[in-house]
Amino acid sequence: MLFSFPFEAMGTGCVLHLYAERENTADMAATSAIDEVRRIETRYSRYSERSWLSEINLAAATGRTIEMDDETAALLDYAFACHRISGGLLDITTGVLREMWNFTSGILPSAEEVAALLPRVGMDKLIWERPRLRFRQPGIELDFGGIGKEYAADRAAAVCKANGLTRGLVDLGGDIRILGPQPDGQPWRIWIRHPRMPDTAIAVVELTTGALATSGDYERYMEVDGKRYCHLLNPRTGWPVAGLSSVSIVAEDCLLAGSLASVAMLKERNGPAWLESLNMPHLWVDEQGRQGGTLPASWNPAS
Numbered sequence: 534m535l536f537s538f539p540f541e542a543m544g545t546g547c548v549l550h551l552y553a554e555r556e557n558t559a560d561m562a563a564t565s566a567i568d569e570v571r572r573i574e575t576r577y578s579r580y581s582e583r584s585w586l587s588e589i590n591l592a593a594a595t596g597r598t599i600e601m602d603d604e605t606a607a608l609l610d611y612a613f614a615c616h617r618i619s620g621g622l623l624d625i626t627t628g629v630l631r632e633m634w635n636f637t638s639g640i641l642p643s644a645e646e647v648a649a650l651l652p653r654v655g656m657d658k659l660i661w662e663r664p665r666l667r668f669r670q671p672g673i674e675l676d677f678g679g680i681g682k683e684y685a686a687d688r689a690a691a692v693c694k695a696n697g698l699t700r701g702l703v704d705l706g707g708d709i710r711i712l713g714p715q716p717d718g719q720p721w722r723i724w725i726r727h728p729r730m731p732d733t734a735i736a737v738v739e740l741t742t743g744a745l746a747t748s749g750d751y752e753r754y755m756e757v758d759g760k761r762y763c764h765l766l767n768p769r770t771g772w773p774v775a776g777l778s779s780v781s782i783v784a785e786d787c788l789l790a791g792s793l794a795s796v797a798m799l800k801e802r803n804g805p806a807w808l809e810s811l812n813m814p815h816l817w818v819d820e821q822g823r824q825g826g827t828l829p830a831s832w833n834p835a836s
Contacts, residue, residue, distance in 0.1 A: 538563040542570045543682050545706030545752075551693060552700040552716055562696035566689040570705065573685045577608075577677045579628060589666070589675055590628075596671035601664045608677060608684065609661055615680070615792050616656050622799035623792060624768040628676025629653045633771075636755045636764055647771035654768050683746055683791030686710040690787075703787075707747055710787045714741035725828075728778040728818055736816055736828050738783065746791035748798045749779035750820075761820075765798050776801035776819060781828065783814040 536559035538549040549566060553559035578584045585605065592599040601609060615623040629650050633642035653672045660667040677684075682705050689703045690710040701712040702721050709723055720739035727733040728751045738745055750763030754773075762773040780797040784790035793811065797804035805825055808815045816826040 534559075536560075536563070538567065540567050540570075542567070543574050543685065543705065545682075547705045549689070549693070550702045550704070550721075551698050551712075553698055558697070562693045562698045565696055566692040566703070569688050569692045570685045573681060573688060577681050579631075579674075579676055579678065586675065586677060590673075592666075593668050593673040593675065594671060596668045596673075598665050598667045601666055603664075606664050608680065609666065610663070611788070611792075612677075612680065613656065613661060615796065619796040619799060621656070622768065623679060623796050624654065624656050625675050625677060625679065626654050626656055626658065626673055627766050627768050628674040628678075629672070630766050630771050631676070634764075634766065634773075636753050636762070639755050639757060641757050641762070651769075651771050654771070679795055680788060680792055682706065683708050683744075683787040686744070686787040705787075706752075708787050708791055709740075709745040711740050711742050711744065725779075725781045725816060729822070735779075735818065735824060736781070738781075738828060740783070743783060743785050744787035744790045745781060745783050746787050746794050747779060747781040748791065748794035750798075751778065763798075765795065767799065774799055774801050777804050777817055778820050778822075779816075779818040780804060780808070781816045781826075782808075783828070 536551050536553060536556060540547050549563050551559045551562060576584060577586045579586055581587060589599055612625045633646045633650060658669045658673055686703050686705045686708045687710055690712050693701060693712055699713045700716060703710040711721060714720055720741045723738045723740060723745055724734040725736040727735045728749050750761060753764035755762050765774045767774050777798050780794040782790040782794045797808050800807050805817050808817060814828050816828040818824045
């Protein structure tokens with residue numbers, strides 16, 4: 534039987550769709566998976582003064598060395614790898630830019646205010662010698678928001694599997710991780726939403742395994758004088774990226790799919806060419822509504 538478990542986490546609506554023979558089996562797996570998502574949210578939240586991330590940033594504020602546990606060390610390793618493949622665009626030190634960017638205010642910061650923060654941005658200011666992280670200067674601020682939700686989706690799927698469930702789907706606000714196909718072997722049909730028409734799909738992807746993640750300019754943004762400013766910030770300029778409205782990628786796990794989608798958005802108008810070089814299933818939509826990529830309107834990795 535199929536059991537569904539909606540919940541809120543990481544600032545978005547989430548749901549687990551799990552097949553199990555008994556309801557209590559699904560309940561136990563879902564409870565454990567949701568607890569894991571919330572553990573990750575609590576541990577790496579930049580909004581909580583009690584989070585482990587806040588403790589890291591307290592060390593960063595004064596430039597002192599701090600030792601990482603294995604989980605955080607693995608995330609840092611991954612963040613540095615993303616920084617390399619993105620040419621420095623995917624950067625976990627951009628958290629400091631939030632001091633000036635409030636996407637609920639509808640007010641743009643001045644160029645001078647943003648420029649004043651740039652000396653505190655850049656992963657070249659971090660010295661990572663596992664398990665110790667040092668800071669070349671005080672005032673750096675880390676933010677795992679660009680990879681946290683996708684990491685949580687993968688962990689939730691792993692917890693479900695550890696509880697004996699092998700058929701189901703984890704959906705954390707549109708970041709999808711598949712446990713396995715439906716009992717009859719049929720794939721899950723997943724809509725990719727149009728970035729300007731939330732009730733319209735621009736593609737329907739069929740998956741029996743793997744993950745699908747989307748990065749776009751339509752969930753967190755503000756409009757000023759008719760121009761849209763999305764939440765993704767270029768670490769070199771301190772300003773929101775432009776050019777693409779949405780990028781979706783299919784990969785083996787959600788963390789990889791989500792980070793590659795974010796890199797493509799950060800590459801702006803060069804994103805489509807970079808996506809083509811990856812040779813991975815993808816779909817992009819630019820700000821003019823044009824779309825391209827290798828995901829057709831209906832796509833199944835087994836076909």
